[in-house]
Amino acid sequence: MSDSMNREPMLEMFIFETFQLLDELEQSLINSEKESGFESSINEIFRIMHTIKGSSALMLFDNICGLAHSIEDLFFYLREKKPKNYDSSEITDIVLCGIDFIKNETSKLENGMEPDGDSLELINRIRKYLKTLKSMNEEGDSLENNSEPESQELNPSQNHFVNSNNVAVSSKSYKYEAVLKFEEDCEMENIRAFSVVHDLKEIADIIYCYPEEVMEGEGDCEVIRKEGFRVVFATDLGLNEVKDRLSHTLLLKSLDVYVINDDISTSTVNSMVQDKEGEEKSNVSGKVPEEIVLNDETENLKPDDSNKKDKNETGGKHNPAPNNSSPLGKQSVISVNISKLDRLMDIVGELVIAEAMVTQSPDLAGLQLDNFQKSARHLNKITNELQDVVMSIRMVPLSMTFQKMNRIVRDMGKKLNKTIDLEIIGEETEVDKNIIERISDPLIHLIRNSIDHGIEETSEREKKGKPPVGNLILEAKNAGGDVWIIVKDDGRGLDKEKILKKARENNLVHKPENELTDKEIYSFIFMPGFSTSDHVTEYSGRGVGMDIVTKNISMVGGTISVESAPDKGTAFFIKFPLTLAIINGMAVKTGKSIFTIPTISIKKSFRVKDEAIIEDEHGNEMIMVRGEAYPILRLHKFYNIKTDVTNLEEGIIVMIENDSRVICLFADQLLGEQQVVVKALPRYIKKVRGIGGCTLLGDGNISLILDIASLINIKEV
């Protein structure tokens, strides 16, 4: 029982990190394919594969580990031998297959199943490819005898190291370098280091240690704290015995032991690889003969350190394999359960209310309390800041989701023989975590549709005088208090006639056809089961996609619309209204009710002075502003609220705009602008027209947020 309990958080971590690493890997693969070479990203790819291998081996997922290992082999070869004539796109294909496999297995784990997929076929494919690659480069002479994957990577240069190591071994003394880090705040690091040295002297000859003063029982504690204590020594004991002995040191935080070789002439790159291999082999030491471990060599720690630093900079992720734990490793990202964040947000909300209750307590009325006011202002500043931070925690940039689309574009473009350029704009736009999770599927569908139906084949494009490379734009932006995501292609556009015909067949047209606008016709494609495609392809044509898109989007309260022009292209606009996003809102008062209007929709607000008010035969009021008439919506009438302010001249007019349609709201007075978190109305209340949600005001009161788009729609209908 205790075993499974220990495994749970580790498994969760494994799943989380593997997914993240795979996304990164996919990204760098596709990037390097575009550059048609792996030079720039090979270290990155290597690192990710290595990490996945290490952690999957630790979790005993042999199939993942094996696959990762073979991919690593492939890249090892690429990096070491730098073969000239390889097809980067073929390698990308193979590795992407591997990624898919690991992803699949990891999602099995996520759903509580066993990762039982068989990776042998893939591994064999990779090995076969590696072999052809090697024979193509005429360097595989010694390979025939080696069938084991581990030995495959022993290329001639490595054999050379093995020999030289054997010389070192024959002196019957191995050399090790150990890096020890002590617990923070343990104090007296120098003395502790000295005792380590003292202990080691019994079994080994100390060659060098850093800081050197430690030998005399002195040395700078700061240095040890920051960089760890480093000692190089020679002994007859094996790696594991040495590790075992050192790990008994008191208050030890981390311990790294490396085998050292005298051969210092090796290049930096090699030593890095060797070091990596060394680590990796001690990870999977069950499989590898001990001698190989000892034959691995590390010149010194520096290249390794820089490599690891590089990891942290590029990836920003912690290396999950505990055996690899780098002394310099810093964790800059943590994952937190969403429900904890929600709780935190609620508590901060309470704090703000409590603060208001204290500072605005009726007991203080009329008192002159300078010091109190000063402290209260300070407190107010801090709580405001706290609130801002807490609100921003939930917001996640769209970049991860957008970057995923690169893969889809690439795969589809290859299959369908179309060259497509994906342009990503505004990926830094932040949206609520909930939206991110829901947006991915609709986007995939839209992009597939655009590539399959929208963008033409290269020859067709050339005939039409378009650039041969199709252009697909994925854009995100904040506008009008909403988040917009736009998917735009420059393909053939939607076929109006075809859509209309299909719509007629399915009895979807309820209006005289000549009254239908283009927009209305295009909107038919969002109906369930609607497909104009005559044949079903692998990617689309069953008429299911758009339905899912619409459903998924409306689930997070969004809407989708489409614009298109023949041979110019099609653009899908996805809009997410006021969900959990933080908005700037203007609070207005009507009677006793307080409404919040998203500031971004407000054009202006003014008092009626001598503007002409027009009334039509239905009693609808209009106001003339600079020669234009705008309808007036009286909030108190609309919602039936009792108020004393019914005369237009006494209240305030707020002009709001959505989709370039403008109306004027009439309220009693403006209360002021503030940042608010949009909360959904309780489920029990269901939908109230014109209300998008509610929010807590600073004093704990609740304000209703107006949904401008629907208000304008209601007014116009």
Added chain:
Amino acid sequence: MTKELENVTKIEEDTQKDKYLTFIIGKEVYGIEIKFVTEIIGIQQITEVPELPNYIKGIINLRGKIIPVMDIRLRFKKEAREYNDRTCIVVVEINDVFVGLIVDSVAEVVGISENDIVPPPDTSIGFNNRYIKGIGKIGEDVKLLIDCNMLLNDEECENLAMIS
């Protein structure tokens, strides 16, 4: 150990079984199963929400959580009454839906065993008892036991919401 835990849960359930929180509306005493009740708070500032049935008074902010409040008086078609410092909001949770119930005042928690509960009289007599699922007897006293699900999920409510 698991067994012990089970026992603990059982005991907890047992302590809640047959226990009712009683509250007063006008002259009658009503009872609600204690397992639904999460807390009792004093009357607070209520934010009105337009276009809701009149018995839904609006929403309140319960420590950052926004919950609707229902005036039981109006729900039972009794006359509205000014709220005073005896007025309470009983916060109940039914099927993950939080609702505050505004009552004249809260009385006590009593145990009523199943044997002492009789079904309500027939509707045909003209007794408006849609929300009453039973009548509990304690000595000479009678408590009307409320059917919480009915209270919240009555069709009437659905219809009203649809109209709005």
